[in-house]
Amino acid sequence: ALQTGEITVKYGRFKGKHTTLWDLINSEYLSEDKRQELFKLFRLRKITVEQLTVTILEIIKAKEIKQQEELYLEGLRGKVSVLTLAELGIVDEKTYNDLIDGKTTSTNVMNMESVRNYLRGTNCVAGVILQPSNQKLSIYEAQRSGILTPGTALCLLEAQAATGFIVDPLRNKKFTVAQALKENMVGPQMYEKLLSAERAVTGYRDPYTGHTISLFQALEKDLIVRQHGIRLLEAQIATGGIIDPIMCIHLPVEVAYKKGYFDAELNQILSDPTDDTKGFFDPKTHENLTYSEMLSRCKDPKTGLLLLPLNTEASHELHTDEQIEFALKNKIITLNVGTFTGKDVSVWEVLLSAYISEQKREQLIQQYRTKTLTIEEIIEIITAIVTEVSSKEKKFKGLRKQVSASELYESKIISKELFSQIIQGEITPDKVTKMESVQKFLGATNCIAGVRVESTKKVMSIYEAKSKGLLTPGTSLILLEAQAATGFVIDPVNNKKLSVEEAVAQGVVGQEWKKKLLSAERAVTGYKDPYTGDTISLFQALTKDLIVKDHGIRLLEAQIATGGIIDPVHSHRVPVQVAYQRGYFDEEMNEILSDADDDTKGFFDPNTKENLTYLQLIERYLIVKDHGIRLLEAQIATGGIIDPVYS
Structure with a gap:
């Protein structure tokens, strides 16, 4: 019965051959015990020819796969299975089959140039x-x-x-x-x-x-x-x-x-x-x-x-010119001061930096060329220069703390030339701060600061407008969260910028909103990563699901609309490309915010009953007082004002 009919096997020495079930059951793939067990089951008619065929083919397949996995070739730091090499395309199908079928040896395969070059590499x-x-x-x-x-x-x-x-x-x-x-x-x-x-x-x-x-x-x-x-x-x-x-x-x-x-x-x-x-x-x-x-x-x-x-x-x-540059480029040092904090840099980079004057740089290179100084001595000199200059580095007022000139340079807010002028004392920090290109990153904000009543021209804070029924609680909260998330809560009457704690203490906002506004303020001061303990940005908190997506997108859009994404570690806004580099923004989010739809229109115009982006809301209300703040024009609508949050 077992010699009747032909079977095609896909594995091992029977691969591609027509053989009988009798040949398979008597092959080396089955132990004597397993063979007798199957004979007994077949005699007692507890297993059919078809079932016996399936069982034996599975045994052969399992043993062949195990054998394949146990075939290894020597790599750079250990052995790699031939099966893996075949999957990577390093060992071709024919070679792999020849090896499995015993037509070639591991040594032969290892000595094939196309394989050896990947396993051990070519000569260095x-x-x-x-x-x-x-x-x-x-x-x-x-x-x-x-x-x-x-x-x-x-x-x-x-x-x-x-x-x-x-x-x-x-x-x-x-x-x-x-x-x-x-x-x-x-x-x-x-x-x-x-x-x-x-x-x-x-x-x-x-x-x-x-x-x-x-x-x-x-x-x-x-x-x-x-x-x-x-x-x-x-x-x-x-x-x-x-x-x-x-x-x-x-x-x-x-x-x-x-x-x-x-x-x-x-x-x-x-x-x-x-x-x-x-x-x-x-x-x-x-x-x-x-x-x-x-x-x-x-x-x-x-x-x-x-x-x-x-x-x-x-x-x-x-010490030819080429060798000087090459040697200095390839000597890596760690300074951990100024713009070099947290970086390994080459001596060449330090020499070309704003910390070293052109005259000093040429002097050091000439001394190295004539072998008057070694690289180690140059390192001592430039380390001392950078350390001394950094210790006297000028500071600028950021959103919540002082910002160094080197941080402004690293963030591409100031140029190398301007940075050099600052650290060499050729320009004052006050003059730099007044530059529009710098001021907009350090703290200037174009958020909606308050409300002006159209009929009386009276100016009031967002919270006061809510208290007088000119704005709904929902609209007011969203506008105040945007203030907190873009820098400060604004007192438009006294032209003050306040932290949430200060705003509550001075009655600019009510105690009942303190918790929500402190949460929004973290978009400025930073969120705590529960896994690492690090301070992270609004966008990073959003990607880690630490804040509700719609809420986070609304605050992020407000930051971008009012001057740029805020770096909570360094306490200032950053250019878009720097935000990308630091992981504070990405292309996908930029695409979402660039294609505004109802999901990203997180702000409500109480006059027209429209949902808008923060940028649209700002552009719509261009009323500015003498001291340069944006105010929402309030019109009393018949039938009451709609609350978009509480409906």
Whole structure:
């Protein structure tokens, strides 16, 4: 009965062949116990031929899948299953099937160039070769011998670490950074920097989620200096492809796109190299190069390793203009003062900043050129200058606290030239504050401050207008929340700007609304993130569902309509592009607010009974008193005023 009829199997050694159920049940896929169990069930007619066929095919499938999963090839930091490589398109279907069917071996597959390049990468710059002697040296040995400058050597070693391993070109061996230190392949002074570069292989830790992320993702989240990150990323691409830190293998570009490890914008930057992306220096020709260009100049000796050819004499010609710029660009320091707070920056960036005068900059560079000063001594000098200037930095009055000149510069509210004039004492803070381009970000507001009765021309606060029945409670509350969320509660009679606490104390608003207005005021002072404890903006609170969406959109629209989104950390408004960068706004929300419909028209015109955006309401009522405040013209409507909140 079991030898009658043919069965087609999709897995294992029977794959694609026509065989019988008898052959399958007697194959190596079934243990003797399982075989006898199935025979018994069939004899007792407790299982049909069809059921027996299904059962055996499932056993074969399960064993084959398990076997496939247990087939691994060696990656940069461990083994990767062949099944995963097939899914990524690194191992093609034919090779995969041949491996599963036993027609080829793991070693053969591993040695295929198309596979090996992704698993282990192609060759990096392994060392130098001196001409005319053809003497080979490791990068670190070349530095210790004075053939390479410390900056050039560090860049080449970082590229090694970021593409897989530190290389010993004499013994043709590869080491992790920790192993390389023990083997004296790198020095202790560069160990931490190389460990950081090695994270381009093993992954960076996202401080917000705790997840392991790639080099590109770390670059996007500003966890590494952009210029430094681009240099390492370009080295990865030049040596096999972008590295997946989870599997520790190079990826095809299209797979890297899908995983979010690369994007078209950065691909375009790296495809059209400029001096900013040429992060490697050729000490022989004094040129800045991409890593790919550097590799093309290397020799491939018998070991198969790429070595940078150098003339012994030329290698000692240090401190040319190109080398000065390259060395200073690649020396990263942490200052944590002024505009550099919380950033790692290059010495070159600091020298070109507003803190260093042009005369001082030229003097320091000339002293470095003539070897009168070392980079370390330059760092001491510029650190002292920046620290001293920052300690005397001018302050400006923000919405709730003082704002530094460096913060205005970082927020793109003032230019580098104006910032330089401020910190050098060439212009006073008072004069800067009066500039319209600055004033609108520091605290100026165009909110609806109060009400003017059309018949009598009497001016009153929003709350007083509510108390006299000119505005409904709902309309009044929404207008007062807009005031609180855009800076201050306004007393239009006495021309005062007040915090909610002050407004309640002075009777400008009633005690019954204090809680609601304090909540709206957090759009200025900031919300507390319950997960991190950090101060976050109105938009961030909205995206984290800490406030009701309609309410949050109304307050956000009021901020934009009255001068710009408020940064609660630094207590001032910011330009739109800065709001994007700081996560205080995004394209989707901009689209929602730009296409106003009933859902975004959160304000009510009591005169026309229309729902409007705050901007529409402001534009409609352009009545301004001498001291420059906007007032809502109140007309007494027959039949009473409609309350949009309480209907």
